[in-house]
Amino acid sequence: MAKKIQFSLVYRDMWQSSGKFQPRKDQLERIAPVIIEMGCFARVETNGGAFEQVNLLAGENPNEAVRAFCKPFNEAGIKTHMLDRGLNALRMYPVPDDVRALMYKVKHAQGTNITRIFDGLNDVRNIIPSIKWAKEAGMTPQATLCITNSPIHTLEYYSHIADQLIEAGAEEICLKDMAGIGQPALLGKLTKAIKDKYPEIIIEYHGHSGPGLSMASILEVCKNGADVIDTAIEPLSWGKVHPDVISVQSMLKNAGFDVPEINMDAYMRARALTQEFIDDWLGYFINPGNKLMSSLLLTCGLPGGMMGSMMADLTGMRTTINNVRKKKGEEELSMDALLVKLFEEVAYVWPRVGYPPLVTPFSQYVKNIALFNLLTLEQGKGRYVMMDDSVWGMILGKSGKVPGEIAPEIKELAKEKGYEFTDVDPHTLLPNALDDFKKEMDENGWDYGQDNEELWELAMHPEQYRNYKSGQAKKNMLADLQKAKDAKLGAKVSVEEATAFKHAVADPIVAPVKGQIFWEFQGDAEAAPAVEPFIGKEYKEGEAFCYILTSWGEFETIPAAMGGKLVEINAKQGAKIRKGDVIAYIQRDNAE
Known part of the structure; x- marks a missing residue:
């Protein structure tokens, strides 16, 4: 049978x-x-x-x-x-x-x-x-x-x-x-x-x-x-x-x-x-490259859904790397040459951070380590210079146990930074949270929903749910769609259109120096480019907002000023900006 x-x-x-x-x-x-x-x-x-x-x-x-x-x-x-x-x-x-x-x-x-x-x-x-x-x-x-x-x-x-x-x-x-x-x-x-x-x-x-x-x-x-x-x-x-x-x-x-x-x-x-x-509309957010198959994926093991965002990262990084090479009198790298270098660096980094399966979010973490290593190696600073808290969390065991062994040089770097490795069960690190979200629902007069589904939605996606309830999410989506349509038609979004979607009381985050924008790496690269924070993300006063790679090769941290909620992004990952350019807009918590 x-x-x-x-x-x-x-x-x-x-x-x-x-x-x-x-x-x-x-x-x-x-x-x-x-x-x-x-x-x-x-x-x-x-x-x-x-x-x-x-x-x-x-x-x-x-x-x-x-x-x-x-x-x-x-x-x-x-x-x-x-x-x-x-x-x-x-x-x-x-x-x-x-x-x-x-x-x-x-x-x-x-x-x-x-x-x-x-x-x-x-x-x-x-x-x-x-x-x-x-x-x-x-x-x-x-x-x-x-x-x-x-x-x-x-x-x-x-x-x-x-x-x-x-x-x-x-x-x-x-x-x-x-x-x-x-x-x-x-x-x-x-x-x-x-x-x-x-x-x-x-x-x-x-x-x-x-x-x-x-x-x-x-x-x-x-x-x-x-x-x-x-x-x-x-x-x-x-x-x-x-x-x-x-x-x-x-x-x-x-x-x-x-x-x-x-x-x-x-x-x-x-x-x-x-x-x-x-x-109708979804096609405006589809990366055409995702329709292509590539045997190059075998060499790095990265998920195909990451390729679009990864190439965007690499495009921005290529200019910076070639500027460094130019100053050293070295030949510039083509995109293909840099792509091969990135894949080789992923292959180098992956075993040294314990062979985490390359799936969200750990595929993004490994790619990010490799990407920044390419830059810092060109600058003569060595590897592992730029690793954020999420990457370190994976390495230190806060997300779970990596399958392999962490390389001695990374263990030594963690020791220098005062970081400690842990084998604690990750879910025991998190206190229960539903009572706090119930209180927020009650204070706002929001219904818990059928089978508590609205309470759960707030607890699972707090920032996105608040934006949804306020109507800001719909405005942001329509703005994104209009910009995507205009980009496809080769047009520019008018000042009037941009102003219509910008929150009236938002404050600009202005670049203090010229250089290249680098955002915190986060989000679901299988769903969308993972290099920008989501609209609605909350920042505390003085918290790191983004980074600018200056013309002299140093990263300058840009603070979130008085803090608040991100309502618009004006500079994409890897974008070149001038001193005084608006990077993004933040709405203060007390704004009305």
């Missing part, structure tokens, strides 16, 4: 791997029945990861969107699943236990059946609590192995983690090949090892197309017992996204597997609707 393979449509991740925002609620409601009519999907990824956050940034209530999108699939018997980042839940930094536990109750009530729990370090301590909370809430916990290639990421390494997660109650295992660099042979052996030991455990494979290995990996995992394969549809399939369901179905059908047929009429309608959403 032929092995039955089910397909999942990763509709959320299709968008997140391509651009900045997600479809609106009305668009999701329109396409859901067509996806169902395609008849080939046993599962659909409906939410999670950055879904809720980016919808807030677009001025839309994500809870209503999740409920609306899940409902038709629930009624049709198609399982829905979401992505969550374990300790970080749906954001880029750690989440208190009480907020994480509430998430599963909310998501189950909203109609999400399965939660895909992963940790960027494969530290089971960051996953196991979520398995418990998901089961208590009535969800199916799918625990995840983040796949990468290194001397320590072996069959035994992954099998041991799977043992611990299954023992903790995981009912499914996902092989998350986030960069598409997982070697098919290893993935096949890993699938077999898990299935032989735990035949009842469902295995789902998730592989991005990036460097081109994922189709071979799909065939290998299916031959060795996988049950579900994540797929995409045009016009967002392939590139840095996922293989198209048509090709996957054809390959597996001809290999003798029992796979569902595809209603091609419905496929073409879903394809047309997705293109309509792109043309």
